[in-house]
Amino acid sequence: NPITKKVNIVFVERVNPKNEPIWFWKSSDSHNYGYYAIHRPDMETPALKSYIENIVSKIPELYLGRFDIRYSDPKKVKQGRDIGIIELNLQNSVTR
Numbered sequence: 614n615p616i617t618k619k620v621n622i623v624f625v626e627r628v629n630p631k632n633e634p635i636w637f638w639k640s641s642d643s644h645n646y647g648y649y650a651i652h653r654p655d656m657e658t659p660a661l662k663s664y665i666e667n668i669v670s671k672i673p674e675l676y677l678g679r680f681d682i683r684y685s686d687p688k689k690v691k692q693g694r695d696i697g698i699i700e701l702n703l704q705n706s707v708t709r
Contacts, residue, residue, distance in 0.1 A: 614676065615674075620665070620669070622657050622661065622662050622665055623657070624652070624653045624654070624656035624661070625650050625652055626653050626656075627643065627648055627650050628648060628649050628651055629648060630647045630648065656690060656691060658691045658692070660691060660692045661693045663693055664693030664694075664696065665680070665693075668680075668698075672701075675703065677703070678702060678703050679701070679702040680698055680700075680701055680702075681698070681699040681700045681702065682696050682697060682698050682699060683697040683699060684696055
């Protein structure tokens, strides 16, 4: 928040309902196969928040964005480690 300088993170995970090895990157395709998103507040740790703050602090005037990430170990993500950032979507980008 540019006024309060407070940083919030919301962790949302796209779920592959059939646990198939195929993973759809495009949300416009994935919803056709039953993929859905869930809020994961258990992943919103101070360490992850610090990791995100460190990245965001290097991008001038970034106040709202969505990181698309990949990871293999949820415990490491909670520690702010071993996170593969695929892309950063700025402002009000939409995901399904």
